Amino acid sequence: MSEGVHAESTPAASGDPAGDGRRVRVVLVDDHRMFRTGVQAEIGRTEETGVEVVGEAADVDQAITVITATRPEVVLLDVHLPGGGGVEVLRRSAPMMAAAENPVRFLALSVSDAAEDVIGVIRGGARGYVTKTITGTDLVNSIFRVQEGDAVFSPRLAGFVLDAFASTDAPPVDEDLDRLTQREREVLRLIARGYAYKEIAKQLFISVKTVESHVSAVLRKLQLSNRHELTRWATARRLV
Numbered sequence: 001m002s003e004g005v006h007a008e009s010t011p012a013a014s015g016d017p018a019g020d021g022r023r024v025r026v027v028l029v030d031d032h033r034m035f036r037t038g039v040q041a042e043i044g045r046t047e048e049t050g051v052e053v054v055g056e057a058a059d060v061d062q063a064i065t066v067i068t069a070t071r072p073e074v075v076l077l078d079v080h081l082p083g084g085g086g087v088e089v090l091r092r093s094a095p096m097m098a099a100a101e102n103p104v105r106f107l108a109l110s111v112s113d114a115a116e117d118v119i120g121v122i123r124g125g126a127r128g129y130v131t132k133t134i135t136g137t138d139l140v141n142s143i144f145r146v147q148e149g150d151a152v153f154s155p156r157l158a159g160f161v162l163d164a165f166a167s168t169d170a171p172p173v174d175e176d177l178d179r180l181t182q183r184e185r186e187v188l189r190l191i192a193r194g195y196a197y198k199e200i201a202k203q204l205f206i207s208v209k210t211v212e213s214h215v216s217a218v219l220r221k222l223q224l225s226n227r228h229e230l231t232r233w234a235t236a237r238r239l240v
Contacts, residue, residue: 021084024147027055027070029063029089030078030109032205039076039109042136049140059083064092067104071096073147079110079117079127079218080182086110090124097125107146112186113205114239118157128152177237179221185239189212191227192234 024047028036036056044053055072057063062085067075067089075093079086086108090097096104108121108129118129127146130139131154142152180188183204190200197215201208215227224230 022144023050023051023052024074024143025054025070025072026114026143027057027063027066027072027075029057029066029075029081029086031058031081035205039139043143045138045200047114051140051143060085060088060092063089067096071102072104073102074143075104075106076109076143077106077121079108079112079121080186082206085182086126087124090121092149092234094125105146105149107152109134112189113157114185114189117182118153123209129157130154152183176222177239180218184214184218184221187211188218188230188234189239191215191218192231192239194231 026043028039030036030039036058040053040056043051046052048052054072055066057066059081063075063077063081074206075089077086077089081089090106093104093106097106105128106121108118108126109132110117110129111132113131120235121129127149128151130142130152134142145152177185186204187200190203195203197208197211200206200211204211215230219225219230222230224232
């Protein structure tokens with residue numbers, strides 16, 4: 001993983017990013033098991049990182065069950081999940097986020113860097129949003145900052161949030177875009193950015209055949225003929 005978040009960090013003795021032996025209990029919520037395994041391996045070495053992964057979930061219902069049972073300090077939450085997405089997890093976790101003692105805080109960790117995804121989970125109560133290009137060290141630092149009540153974003157994503165909350169106008173409804181599923185939107189953006197099918201499959205942890213199926217569905221729903229038209233469509237809507 002590469003740099004992807006603006007997070008202050010302080011060198012710490014003996015590899016503890018908190019610098020004083022503190023610990024943070026974390027739940028991982030992501031529908032890709034291989035990605036959860038990778039994150040667990042990267043940040044879950046508790047003696048080195050101070051992070052203790054106390055649970056995992058792959059969809060909305062599992063997430064609520066695990067979060068309720070473990071009451072972690074921080075939840076790493078993917079935006080796109082079976083069962084209603086990260087926003088639904090946040091909605092159902094509202095009482096735990098609002099708890100006077102030991103509130104559960106959420107940090108979105110997603111492949112998507114789309115403005116509507118960022119704004120949606122922040123409005124839902126997440127304390128920050130980082131993309132899956134973040135380094136393990138910066139992710140650990142971001143988790144500790146969220147535990148302490150800070151908000152954590154990369155500079156570009158922070159701009160989305162500032163722009164959204166500076167305006168009282170609701171974002172316009174795009175009926176064409178609303179026809180697409182969250183996964184189809186992800187594939188759309190990556191196609192429009194020039195990614196090959198194999199690259200998209202690797203980034204989204206899906207097969208090339210699944211990518212092809214999503215592209216076909218997007219073209220059909222938007223009544224477009226090829227990826228060049230798709231790219232123009234996405235660029236016109238500032239989705240790239």
